[in-house]
Amino acid sequence: MNKFDAETITTNIFQRLRKSSFNIGVNEYIAALDAIKGEMGTGSLEELKLILQLLWCHSLAEQSQFSFIWQTETAQLNEVITKTPKQVLQTEEVLETIEKTLPPQQEQLNLPSPQLTTPSLSPLPVRTPFVPAQIEDFPELRLYFPVTRRSLAYLWRYLRRPVADGPLDVLDIKATVKQAAQQGYYYAPVYRRREVNHAHLLLLVDQDGSMTPFHRFNRDIVETAQEDSTIETVSTYYFHNVPAKYVYENSHLTNPVPLDQVLAECDSDTSVLIISDAGAARGYRRMERIRATTEFLVTVKQRTNLICWLNPMPKERWESTSAEVIAYLVLMEQMNDDGMSNAIDIVRGSVV
Amino acid sequence: MTRYTFDGKPENRPNSSHSQSPAKPEPYIADLELIQAVNLAIYLRRPLLLEGEAGCGKTRLASAVAYELGLPFYRWDIRSTSKAQDGLYTYDAIRRLHDVQVKQLDPNLSYNPSDATNYRKFGALGEAFNCKDCPAVVLIDEIDKADLDFPNDLLTVLDREQEFTIPETNEIIKPTPGNEPIVIITSNKEKGNLPAPFLRRCIYYFVPFPNNTERLQEIVNAHYHNQKDNSPKTPPSTKLVEAAAEKFLEIRNAGGLFKNPGTSEFLDWIEALQNFASKPFTASELKNSKRIFFPELLFKLRADLQKYVA
Numbered sequence: 001m002n003k004f005d006a007e008t009i010t011t012n013i014f015q016r017l018r019k020s021s022f023n024i025g026v027n028e029y030i031a032a033l034d035a036i037k038g039e040m041g042t043g044s045l046e047e048l049k050l051i052l053q054l055l056w057c058h059s060l061a062e063q064s065q066f067s068f069i070w071q072t073e074t075a076q077l078n079e080v081i082t083k084t085p086k087q088v089l090q091t092e093e094v095l096e097t098i099e100k101t102l103p104p105q106q107e108q109l110n111l112p113s114p115q116l117t118t119p120s121l122s123p124l125p126v127r128t129p130f131v132p133a134q135i136e137d138f139p140e141l142r143l144y145f146p147v148t149r150r151s152l153a154y155l156w157r158y159l160r161r162p163v164a165d166g167p168l169d170v171l172d173i174k175a176t177v178k179q180a181a182q183q184g185y186y187y188a189p190v191y192r193r194r195e196v197n198h199a200h201l202l203l204l205v206d207q208d209g210s211m212t213p214f215h216r217f218n219r220d221i222v223e224t225a226q227e228d229s230t231i232e233t234v235s236t237y238y239f240h241n242v243p244a245k246y247v248y249e250n251s252h253l254t255n256p257v258p259l260d261q262v263l264a265e266c267d268s269d270t271s272v273l274i275i276s277d278a279g280a281a282r283g284y285r286r287m288e289r290i291r292a293t294t295e296f297l298v299t300v301k302q303r304t305n306l307i308c309w310l311n312p313m314p315k316e317r318w319e320s321t322s323a324e325v326i327a328y329l330v331l332m333e334q335m336n337d338d339g340m341s342n343a344i345d346i347v348r349g350s351v352v
Numbered sequence: 353m354t355r356y357t358f359d360g361k362p363e364n365r366p367n368s369s370h371s372q373s374p375a376k377p378e379p380y381i382a383d384l385e386l387i388q389a390v391n392l393a394i395y396l397r398r399p400l401l402l403e404g405e406a407g408c409g410k411t412r413l414a415s416a417v418a419y420e421l422g423l424p425f426y427r428w429d430i431r432s433t434s435k436a437q438d439g440l441y442t443y444d445a446i447r448r449l450h451d452v453q454v455k456q457l458d459p460n461l462s463y464n465p466s467d468a469t470n471y472r473k474f475g476a477l478g479e480a481f482n483c484k485d486c487p488a489v490v491l492i493d494e495i496d497k498a499d500l501d502f503p504n505d506l507l508t509v510l511d512r513e514q515e516f517t518i519p520e521t522n523e524i525i526k527p528t529p530g531n532e533p534i535v536i537i538t539s540n541k542e543k544g545n546l547p548a549p550f551l552r553r554c555i556y557y558f559v560p561f562p563n564n565t566e567r568l569q570e571i572v573n574a575h576y577h578n579q580k581d582n583s584p585k586t587p588p589s590t591k592l593v594e595a596a597a598e599k600f601l602e603i604r605n606a607g608g609l610f611k612n613p614g615t616s617e618f619l620d621w622i623e624a625l626q627n628f629a630s631k632p633f634t635a636s637e638l639k640n641s642k643r644i645f646f647p648e649l650l651f652k653l654r655a656d657l658q659k660y661v662a
Binding site for chain 2: 023024025027028031034035038040047050051054055057058059060063150153154157171173176177180185186189228
């Protein structure tokens with residue numbers, strides 16, 4: 001039982017983890033082999049498991065996934081080992097070896113037990129509780145993300161209209177040296193104004209109805225644009241199916257604001273991003289929807305040409321729906337990494 | 353080539369330790385798994401990424417490692433405005449220009465402006481790369497506080513080809529083979545996950561809260577044991593620590609708190625129970641009282657405080 005081939009196990013586990021789309025490459029594999037050569041993790045299976053886990057897992061969720069893969073992989077190994085040397089093994093012995101190789105029972109997550117207290121007045125929480133990675137997200141429960149929050153935050157940075165009118169605090173070394181050379185002596189450093197992003201983004205988000213499955217992404221897009229981006233002003237308004245005379249300030253479609261008032265804030269530099277399935281989710285083509293959308297688009301185009309439509313449905317599904325027609329009226333992009341990046345190119349004025 | 357091994361025992365410190373090594377011992381109780389993680393990081397020279405709740409001793413590990421191994425220790429605290437280059441070097445061009453001027457008036461100036469190397473200053477990583485006879489321990493604290501691109505900018509210097517150029521002085525800085533720095537990074541995911549290519553290169557360890565009385569007792573002992581020579585603080589009695597640890601874990605395990613108190617809060621609390629009042633609290637006082645003493649040390653949000661202090 002003590003003898004085992006660490007390298008073979010490592011290779012097998014590596015291949016299985018790659019199949020489970022772990023974020024590891026050849027370098028990480030070589031690193032593991034290096035560690036084994038350095039006699040780390042060769043003492044026992046448990047040790048090897050720890051080493052591989054440290055090297056290859058980068059979150060608690062991955063660690064639990066790894067445990068499972070490790071368990072199945074080493075279980076097979078034991079069968080091979082135990083079968084070959086002796087035909088008959090005491091059943092107790094077999095049980096013992098299996099017990100040894102099974103990882104210790106995962107500790108129960110200590111979920112807060114519901115407390116029975118008499119109701120009393122207490123202030124609302126200042127913010128959501130901070131739970132650092134204690135929540136395990138199981139692969140089978142994982143959501144489908146067309147665009148991750150991180151890449152959204154990245155992509156928003158490309159939406160910029162830099163104007164040097166910030167605080168006067170950027171040291172211009174070149175100009176300082178030049179000035180010193182011209183004057184013949186060094187007097188004082190030359191400062192430039194800091195560049196500030198003056199982009200204005202108008203987000204129009206379709207909410208409810210066929211968009212219900214995409215509420216999560218709507219929220220991600222709105223939150224990242226407002227919080228994780230450098231865009232100076234982000235105005236977000238919601239609508240249902242088609243922006244009509246009124247749009248709503250709130251994702252629950254309350255607080256109506258006249259569309260005219262919203263558009264009055266826009267100028268030719270305003271970027272307009274519309275997020276809606278345009279009828280592609282339910283797969284119908286309705287003239288009234290197309291007509292209303294056209295009317296709306298014409299009104300917006302009087303203000304700005306930097307308009308793009310982000311459709312959460314894949315392109316194949318636009319065919320023979322209202323989305324197909326609307327895509328002729330306005331540049332429409334599918335909501336994934338590429339589409340999102342194209343959309344941002346469009347609304348910043350560099351046409352693809 | 354010497355192979356460095358961390359055992360979690362400060363008494364293993366070699367007599368001939370580097371001058372930049374921390375002079376004060378850092379009391380630290382490390383799990384076996386954490387020790388293994390540190391050794392793996394030292395052996396493979398891959399960065400060790402520590403995540404976990406605030407106040408669980410992520411930051412302190414690095415100086416404990418540096419102390420035990422007698423290696424130089426450089427700390428780099430990340431702020432929202434930190435740039436990757438700050439950790440390598442900074443170059444003061446204006447100072448040089450200024451010195452040229454002053455030199456004409458005062459020829460005895462200590463700085464020589466004709467030598468550009470007088471005007472570049474190394475950051476934590478730069479210092480570590482320059483350390484020629486032994487590896488240095490570099491702590492990159494709270495990497496998640498920096499800008500989105502920051503970890504990616506660091507990749508090239510933390511990767512296999514560890515080197516960087518200083519264009520101002522035409523220098524190429526790289527560590528001597530075998531003496532690449534030991535990098536320890538802490539994060540608490542304030543701004544979401546770190547980028548995938550960065551994570552891939554790291555050894556990941558999640559620092560758990562020591563969720564049992566014995567562990568807390570050990571930590572308290574280590575903490576006071578190391579302080580006894582130069583501070584007037586009296587260590588608390590075993591009974592008091594035991595009672596306090598039980599109470600503390602009870603609060604934590606009851607759940608429903610928005611901000612769980614961590615190990616550092618516990619140590620502060622013990623210190624207050626022992627030395628703040630004219631005489632220390634007793635274990636029975638702590639057990640029998642319904643009131644929680646010094647709640648302001650444990651609860652940092654109004655909602656949490658109100659829950660326990662009615």
